[in-house]
Structures are given as structure tokens and as C-alpha cells.
Amino acid sequence: TGQREFKFLPGPLFAAGSSQPITSSVLVGAVTGANGTQVIVAFGTGKKSPLTNIVGATYPTTQQNLYAFWDWNQLAWNTASPGQVYTNLAGATSAATATNTGLTAPNFTISPSKLTAQTLTLTSGNVDLTASTICWQGSATCGSGNNKFGWSAALPGTQEQVIYNPQLVGAAFTVNSIIPASSSLLSCTTNLDSGFSYAIDLGTGGLAQAAAGATNFFVNTTQTVVVNGVVTTTTVTNNDANAAGMATNATGISTIVTTSNTTASSGLSAGSGVGVTVTCALNGNCLNFPSTVASSIPGPFGNVTGCSAGNTFLVYQTTSGTASYYRVAPKCPLIGSRSTRSQVR
Numbered sequence: 001t002g003q004r005e006f007k008f009l010p011g012p013l014f015a016a017g018s019s020q021p022i023t024s025s026v027l028v029g030a031v032t033g034a035n036g037t038q039v040i041v042a043f044g045t046g047k048k049s050p051l052t053n054i055v056g057a058t059y060p061t062t063q064q065n066l067y068a069f070w071d072w073n074q075l076a077w078n079t080a081s082p083g084q085v086y087t088n089l090a091g092a093t094s095a096a097t098a099t100n101t102g103l104t105a106p107n108f109t110i111s112p113s114k115l116t117a118q119t120l121t122l123t124s125g126n127v128d129l130t131a132s133t134i135c136w137q138g139s140a141t142c143g144s145g146n147n148k149f150g151w152s153a154a155l156p157g158t159q160e161q162v163i164y165n166p167q168l169v170g171a172a173f174t175v176n177s178i179i180p181a182s183s184s185l186l187s188c189t190t191n192l193d194s195g196f197s198y199a200i201d202l203g204t205g206g207l208a209q210a211a212a213g214a215t216n217f218f219v220n221t222t223q224t225v226v227v228n229g230v231v232t233t234t235t236v237t238n239n240d241a242n243a244a245g246m247a248t249n250a251t252g253i254s255t256i257v258t259t260s261n262t263t264a265s266s267g268l269s270a271g272s273g274v275g276v277t278v279t280c281a282l283n284g285n286c287l288n289f290p291s292t293v294a295s296s297i298p299g300p301f302g303n304v305t306g307c308s309a310g311n312t313f314l315v316y317q318t319t320s321g322t323a324s325y326y327r328v329a330p331k332c333p334l335i336g337s338r339s340t341r342s343q344v345r
Helices: 075-080
Strands: 005-008 011-015 027-033 036-044 065-070 116-122 126-130 150-154 167-169 172-176 196-201 218-227 230-237 243-247 250-260 265-269 277-281 285-289 294-296 310-318 323-328
Touching: 011 065, 027 167, 065 172, 065 196, 126 196, 167 250, 172 250, 218 243
Parallel strands: 116 150
Antiparallel strands: 005 011, 027 036, 036 065, 065 150, 116 126, 126 243, 167 172, 172 196, 196 243, 218 230, 218 323, 250 310, 265 277, 277 285, 285 294, 310 323
């Protein structure tokens, strides 16, 4: 991964321009649909330059994006591994040309104009998604204009960036973003960064597929604060059927936790600077350390139901240093296909 391009010889597969650096890892997944099994590469753009003695952390001022594109040239792979064939744009045995790809030789680099733009809109605490159909290059998906290689979505927050690694949850591309706080070195107080947790269908750029009966991929968000051994938990149910992002202020990459309806233990670290760990059983009973006083945390850890008689949570640390999580309802079964570039090539 370069700062501006995802590269493979003879040239970059994709280039977004110098104003949209790629500083996190990319996610590579195999998506099976009407166009066969396509290898999709997805990532977000953004960059954080660390603070110095004279200036705070800086970020690009241009709008950043989420991108997912089809790695369409699988001729060499399909020839070497006929038992696992991926969709090759020019046909199973044909080499790429400017005519059959619509791209410029010799590098055949995909640009953002070759992706279908999906729309992310800030709402009250959420980010809603309005999706358009991808008219795939070389397909008959649409009546005309079949010249796209994937999807893109402009991040809606002010200076919103992706500097954390994405992951695949079910068929959903998920990633945490950061919206830099407005702070002054001369101020006596420091504002905290904020951000959203996104989930978008990897193959279509539409809303992430949800389990049967679920309103949305996001079920609810829960924030737990521990002060002097006292646990305060707030759970907010998501009733927004069009939500593709939730305001979580999550940092880093979230940890996927799946549970059953039997009692078990799950440890959540409150994070650096807090010094308290909360251990919760699925029946809602929690023990706060270093205190030995047991307390009860309401919310999703008690009386949980869902996919395969269990539930899926994404656990993370917030910008304030506390442990929190949100419950999701990915379409069952909870599986995904993720490959490395060495495997694909």
C-alpha cells in the first residue's frame, strides 16, 4: 500500500490522487454474485501527522473517501489455479486491452470516476446511506453505461479521515473513522476527537446485509463508563433502517465478539489512563476491578438473542479511553472470505 496508490506491476491498480493518502491497510475479499466471484479491494483514505512541539496533529483538509474496486485482471491466477477461478473482466483466457476494459493501457489504472458514487449523509447521530446500482464494466447489469469497477463514498464529517484498518464482518466492510477535534495549543482545555463506525456491503456499496428480522445491521450502541468502581452504561437502540454509520468515537480496529445464550465471561479493558477492568457474564452480572463489589450492567449482555442463538458485538476503545461496544446483526452465517495479495497473485 502506498500513500496514494494500491500498486501492482505494471502499474497501480487504483489511484485517487495526492490529496487522498492511503495510510491504513486494505481489505481484500471475494464476493460472489451475478458477475461470478469477484475479488474486491476496499479501504478508506486519510492521514494523521503527529503533533510536534509547535503544532498539533494535522490532517489533510480535502474530503476523504471510502473506496471499493474490482481487481478485474485474474488471468494469471485462473490459469495457475483452475480449481478456484475468479471473475476476469476480459474472459477466462483473454488478455486485457483498452477496448474490453475501458481503461488506458499499459497500466489500466482505475480512477475514482470509474466507480459508482454512493451518498453518505449526516443525520442525528448516524450516517445514512443512499445507494445506486453498480453498472459493472463488461456486464449487462444496466441497460447502458456498464463501465464501473466498484463504488466510492465521500466521508461527510468535517475533515473526517480513515486512519484505522478495516475489517470484514459477514459481507460488510466495516471501519472506524476519525473527525479531528478543533483545539488550540493556547487553550486550557482539550477537545476530544470524534468519529463514526461504518458498515457497508462490500460487493454492492449498499446497506450492509442484516440478519432476518433485523431493522438494520446496527442493532444498538453501548457505552460503559467506570469511575471509582461505579459502572454507568448507556444503550441506545438503532431505529434508523438507512444507517451505514453510527457515532461511536471508536479508535483503532474493533474486536469482533460472538456469544451464545449460555453464561460465559468476557473481559473488557477500560483503557489507558482509567486503570479499571470490567468482567461481565452474559446474564448481566459484572465484577469491577480492583473493587470486588459485583454490580449489574443492563443492556445487550443480558437476555441476548440473535444469529444462530447468539449475538455479535464489535468492542472498541473510545477517544476518551473507555471500553464500549455495539451490537450488530450480520446476515447469517457469520462468515467472510478474506485473501492476501500473495494468495490472489
